Amino acid sequence: MNYLLQIVLILLVGKVCSELSSRIGLPPVMGELITGILIGPAVFHLLTPTTFIHYFSNIGVIMLMFIAGLEGDLRQLLHYWAPSLTVATLGVIFPTGTAYLLCHDVFNFDVQTAAFMGLVLSATSVSITVQVLREMGYSNTRESQIILGAAVADDIICIILLGISVQLVGQHSASSLSGKVLSMVVPQILFFIIVLLIGHYIVPRFLQIFDKMGISESLPTAALIICFGFAWIAVKCGMSDVLGAYCAGLAISQTKYEEALAPKIEPIGYAIFTPVFFISIGLEVTFHGIGNDVLFIICLIIIAVLGKQLGCGIGAKLFHLNWKEANIVGAGMVSRGEMALVVIKVALSAGLIDQSYFTALILVTVITTLLAPLLLKIFIQRNVNSQNNERRLD
Structure with missing residues (x-):
């Protein structure tokens, strides 16, 4: 099929399915996933994965993570850094560890595959959670702030673990494991140093120079240069390109240009x-x-x-939230969404998981993403009812 017709088919069917998905109360991303299943080899076989689609999708995931970083609030993350980091860490350990034990000890998967099954389950996406919190008037609570901070920390932890894992599996030399780890850690530490220095000293000035240009859309162009530049640096340092894009977004979010750029960049990516x-x-x-x-x-x-619910809930409880509030935090971290899809795609491309498990992981991601808002609504309603009963008693 001609590449132009491929784009027409993808965008047309994708938007129709996203609209239908939204109308029945599901996230639009589910419609896009369903689109791929319908027009792909699974159902109608109108399209198959091609090199053209591969490169387009790679730019798509880079743009997705760049926008996520651009919309991030580093100050909020720092304010709630202790509970957020604890919640995120336990929210990675619990599902990753239990999934590894299940896959390795019960279903007899090899160590590599079992570990990556767990890594996929460690990912979190709170785009749906944010919408539920807004609908229920719960956006400005302590639980909400911890969820948002933990989601940022979770993404960073997950992407770093993914980058390290890709490097470990990609090493085929006879060097020792410690040598492999050292050869990875040094470039990755260098990556964060480079990103920190560029983000603090160069990014604001670079954007300022482009902002003064008289040509059209020079500022968004500068932002995209930073995005793909950071992604390239990440790859050169042995990290995932999506981590570089995310860091680029965070760097720009700390400048005065963030509000002007977000409405310009989002249409490029999401369109x-x-x-x-x-x-x-x-x-x-x-x-x-x-x-x-x-x-x-x-x-x-x-x-x-259960891995996210218990792990994140226990993490929140350690910082003096009651169990009803801790359960809200846990439910808010259950949704996998786009972050899990990113991990699945990267893991599959790198040969970290077998194609035979791909569909199973996609189904797990879709179903947990659909369950998350239901669980969150239940726990919020329970907490609200409990608070109302306490007021009546007073």
């Missing part, structure tokens, strides 16, 4: 590149042999929900 990324995930799905994995998928879903 074409990011939808292609999510639809490309669906194109990779096949249902061949899925009937043999039903028990495995059910077990992963249980671990995915």
Whole structure:
């Protein structure tokens, strides 16, 4: 199929499915995933993954993470750094550890595959959570702030772990494990030093120079140069390009240009590149042999929900929240969404997981993302009812 017709088909069907998804109360990204499944080999076989779609989707995921960093609030993260980091860390350890034990000890997966199954379940996306918090008037609570801070920390932890894992698996020399780790850690430390220095000293001045230019849209161009430049630096230092893009967004978010750039950059990403990324995930799905994995998928879903709920809830409880409030934090971190899809895609491309497990992980991601808002609403309502009863008694 001609590449122009591929774009037409992807964007047209993608937007229709996203609209239908939104109308029935589901996140639009689910519509894009379904689009890929419908037009791909799994159902109608209108499209198959191509080199053209691959490069388009790579730009899409870079843009997605750049926008996430651009919308980040570093000051808020620093204010709640202790509970947020604790919640994020336990929210990674619990699902990753339990998924590893399940896959390795129960289903007899090899160590590499079991570890990456766990890593996929460690990812969190709070785009849906934020919407639920807004709908229920719960956006300005302590629980809400901890969830948002923990989500940022969770993304960073997850991306760093993914980058380290890709490097470890990609090493084929006979060097010792300590040598491998050292060869990775040094460039990655160098990456953060470079990013910190560039972000603090160069990014604001670079944006200022482009802002003074008389040509059209020079400021968004500067932002994209920074985005892809940071992504390139990350790759050269052995890190994931999505981490570089995320750091670029965070660097720009600390400048005076953040408010002007966000409305300019988001349409570029969300209009074409990011939808292609999510639809490309669906194109990779096949249902061949899925009937043999039903028990495995059910077990992963249980671990995915309980791992985040318990891990993040316990982390919140350590900072003097009551159990009702801690459960809200846990439920707010259950949703996997786009971050899990990023991890799945990178892991598959790097050969870290087998194609036969790809569909199972996609289904786990979709189902947990759908369960998350329901759990969050239940726990918020319970806490609100409890507070109302206490007021009546007083």
